Amino acid sequence: MADALPVGERPQLAPPIDETGPLGWARKHLFSSWLNGLVTVALIVAIGWILSWFLEWAVFTANFTASTGSECRGGGACWALIREKYRLIFFGTYPYEQQWRPLFAVVAMLAMLITSADRRMWNWRLLVIWGLGSFITFLLMFGQIYIPLSLFLFVALVVGLIGMALRKGIADAVEMNAYRALAAIGAIGLVLRILGVLPAWSLAIAPLPYVETSLWGGIPVTIILATYGLVFAFPYGILLALGRRSNLPLIKGLCVGFIELIRGVPLISLLIMASVMLPLFLPSGVTIDKFLRAQVAVILFAGAYIAEIIRGGLQSLPKGQFEAADAMGLNYVQKTLLIILPQALRVVIPPLINTFIGFFKDTSLVLIIGIFDFLNSANQALVDPNWAGFPGEIYLFAAFIYFCFCFSMSRYSKYLEVELNKGTRR
Amino acid sequence: MAASVAHDLSNAPSVITLTGVNKWFGQFHVLSDINLDVKEGEKIVICGPSGSGKSTLIRCINRLEEHQAGDIVVDGVTLTNDVKNIEAIRREVGMVFQSFNLFPHLTILENLTLAPIWVKKMPKREAEEVAMNLLKRVRIPEQALKYPGQLSGGQQQRVAIARALCMRPKIMLFDEPTSALDPEMVKEVLDVMIELAREGMTMLCVTHEMGFARAVADRVIFMDRGEIVEQNEPESFFANPRNERTKLFLGQILHH
Numbered sequence: 001m002a003d004a005l006p007v008g009e010r011p012q013l014a015p016p017i018d019e020t021g022p023l024g025w026a027r028k029h030l031f032s033s034w035l036n037g038l039v040t041v042a043l044i045v046a047i048g049w050i051l052s053w054f055l056e057w058a059v060f061t062a063n064f065t066a067s068t069g070s071e072c073r074g075g076g077a078c079w080a081l082i083r084e085k086y087r088l089i090f091f092g093t094y095p096y097e098q099q100w101r102p103l104f105a106v107v108a109m110l111a112m113l114i115t116s117a118d119r120r121m122w123n124w125r126l127l128v129i130w131g132l133g134s135f136i137t138f139l140l141m142f143g144q145i146y147i148p149l150s151l152f153l154f155v156a157l158v159v160g161l162i163g164m165a166l167r168k169g170i171a172d173a174v175e176m177n178a179y180r181a182l183a184a185i186g187a188i189g190l191v192l193r194i195l196g197v198l199p200a201w202s203l204a205i206a207p208l209p210y211v212e213t214s215l216w217g218g219i220p221v222t223i224i225l226a227t228y229g230l231v232f233a234f235p236y237g238i239l240l241a242l243g244r245r246s247n248l249p250l251i252k253g254l255c256v257g258f259i260e261l262i263r264g265v266p267l268i269s270l271l272i273m274a275s276v277m278l279p280l281f282l283p284s285g286v287t288i289d290k291f292l293r294a295q296v297a298v299i300l301f302a303g304a305y306i307a308e309i310i311r312g313g314l315q316s317l318p319k320g321q322f323e324a325a326d327a328m329g330l331n332y333v334q335k336t337l338l339i340i341l342p343q344a345l346r347v348v349i350p351p352l353i354n355t356f357i358g359f360f361k362d363t364s365l366v367l368i369i370g371i372f373d374f375l376n377s378a379n380q381a382l383v384d385p386n387w388a389g390f391p392g393e394i395y396l397f398a399a400f401i402y403f404c405f406c407f408s409m410s411r412y413s414k415y416l417e418v419e420l421n422k423g424t425r426r
Numbered sequence: 427m428a429a430s431v432a433h434d435l436s437n438a439p440s441v442i443t444l445t446g447v448n449k450w451f452g453q454f455h456v457l458s459d460i461n462l463d464v465k466e467g468e469k470i471v472i473c474g475p476s477g478s479g480k481s482t483l484i485r486c487i488n489r490l491e492e493h494q495a496g497d498i499v500v501d502g503v504t505l506t507n508d509v510k511n512i513e514a515i516r517r518e519v520g521m522v523f524q525s526f527n528l529f530p531h532l533t534i535l536e537n538l539t540l541a542p543i544w545v546k547k548m549p550k551r552e553a554e555e556v557a558m559n560l561l562k563r564v565r566i567p568e569q570a571l572k573y574p575g576q577l578s579g580g581q582q583q584r585v586a587i588a589r590a591l592c593m594r595p596k597i598m599l600f601d602e603p604t605s606a607l608d609p610e611m612v613k614e615v616l617d618v619m620i621e622l623a624r625e626g627m628t629m630l631c632v633t634h635e636m637g638f639a640r641a642v643a644d645r646v647i648f649m650d651r652g653e654i655v656e657q658n659e660p661e662s663f664f665a666n667p668r669n670e671r672t673k674l675f676l677g678q679i680l681h682h
Contacts, residue, residue: 318525320527321527321529323490323523323527324521324529326488326489326490326516327490327516327520327521327590328516328589328590328593329516329517329541329545330540330541330544330545331509334544334545338544339529342531343529343530343531346531
């Protein structure tokens, strides 16, 4: 035969031009059949028409410079409204001259979140980042922080106890004695404080004028509620999930009851209960800050949902993992922290981030108890009779800001999934 | 196959003693009056049809399953619900599973050093040295920094054996270690197990690999429906089975 060349000596041909490259892709995916081709063309026309209409309204005939509502009417989008009201939208009712403070607080929180995202920081450094970042954030927002003596004593007690528990058998006698001393000071001090022997002293850090939480509003409120809500709800959810799988009936019953109760009611009702009913149960004169109550409600609510997601992850692990850990002599805490949780959490990253994104937006519900987060502050910009009639612009802008946050979380989730599953086939 | 290694067990102490052990799964009687005495350095192969309770038997020894009646004494410690006893026993007993059960989120080296570091409180460097020596012993030191998912089945099982050996156990339990492997990988795992046997480890092995039994076992035990039907040293066991059920079972599995 004329073309019977030995294997390996046949010339390398390039593939036909309409099989590869952008033309090939288009042919395969968009025009593979007559019907597909027609649909493609129809969709291109439809998208093009919508896009052109939108761009016409949003960009080409938009008004960026008007100074009153009536100037802005007629024609395209009125982005001048945003330019006029951006301080209200972003910072709510925070005192006007002090609005640099929530701005820097937001910067601090974003810096905290972004540095925490780096896996190299996932050790003791995380505590430092969050401790420092939170301190700066709340110092800026409040202006004045008073750290009570009891908190110092409590921290001493906790550090001492944890040190004694975790470093037993590893640390030398000097270190163990240091932990024992800390725990003793903490415990005795707290008892004396409760008995009233030690006076109520606070460390005062007061560089700036005080701004109470009822004046906070806008983007810092949303970020604080979502961030601290989820940061505390996450370990709390893990404990609930582990408790629900426990063999001890009391713990299991408590966890099941709690999860079902919280999941059974809307977040709004929890917020209202926290805001309206809780003060009825407290002794007269004792008030708990409304913002704190909303924060706790968010934590409890998110915790129950996170618990169920993590329980799903725990259930998906093959029994052999637990057995191998047991057979090696690991106790419950070691087995859970080293083997079970790392695997369970890796598996449920998609639904977890899904929940986080959902809760970030659910924080808007705090309007029901009179706290103005970002969406509600944006809403306030519509109230001005001078600038009536531009809801589209406001909500589009708010949606855009939410999208920036939520999409970043979504991308980070993809990054985490790839990073943490490097060793397995996915 | 070579004759089993002759060693004198008459003066060896008992490391595992089962007396009148019974277990039920609900109403189902899965272990029926088991009496077994294992001497130090003894290698026992347990065989039988599926559902005979052989895996359950060895899983009772390290408390992965709980027995409802009878006594189990391992290395002088009686197995009860007392967590301290259970942890003491698990430190001396290593187990290798049919499905390897390596931890997929850790490297091979981390898999091996986990228990020595956290249970025996060994310093990390020392644990890594021990781990690398054991990886060399099972002939895969170059895989130390890979993840279990990147290894073949035979390699994973050898890592599992090394992982169990890192705790320097007195007794090794094997629950059908080669049943989940492709045939060409069975030999590499059995070679490791034979070497381990020749070095004097006390081994209880549930397996269908009769060649392995002939090579290293001191005793072969046949279980059926929860009871020990027959036990004998390998030559006599395979050549002259006494019980009808044993003969039936051997007929089924020795046809090739």
